[in-house]
Amino acid sequence: MTLILGLICRDHIVLASERQTTYGSSKRFEADKILKIRFSNHREVLIAQAGDSATSSRLIEIMEWEAHKISVTNARDISALASSNSAQTRSNFVRH
Numbered sequence: 001m002t003l004i005l006g007l008i009c010r011d012h013i014v015l016a017s018e019r020q021t022t023y024g025s026s027k028r029f030e031a032d033k034i035l036k037i038r039f040s041n042h043r044e045v046l047i048a049q050a051g052d053s054a055t056s057s058r059l060i061e062i063m064e065w066e067a068h069k070i071s072v073t074n075a076r077d078i079s080a081l082a083s084s085n086s087a088q089t090r091s092n093f094v095r096h
Contacts, residue, residue, distance in 0.1 A: 002050035004033065015046050021053045037064055041071035045078055059089040 007014040021031040034048045037060075047063065049056035062085045072078055 002033065004048040004050060006048075015048065017048055023053050035060055037067045039067045039070060039072040041073075043072045045072070047082075055089060059085055062089060 002017065004017040005015070015034055017033040019029060019031050019033065021028045021033075031053070033050065034046055036044050037047055038044050047060060049060060063081060066081060066085060070077070070081070072081075
């Protein structure tokens with residue numbers, strides 16, 4: 001189970017998670033599940049990952065690669081990037 005918590009406070013946002021990952025029958029207790037993605041206009045967003053570590057790590061790699069190519073101006077840009085990259089990652093895993 002992954003626990004990721006986001007709190008919107010008056011002057012800031014808090015994002016936290018536990019750090020355990022499971023891959024097959026092995027467990028790791030120091031995984032980074034919250035990562036920073038930087039866009040071409042130097043804006044940064046935080047992304048949290050859960051689920052199968054291979055799939056979520058690949059999705060984040062693709063998002064980082066694509067983010068360097070675009071400027072983000074609003075939340076819709078980020079949502080569109082996440083949506084298109086989720087579909088691309090899903091289709092890559094289905095084909096293999």
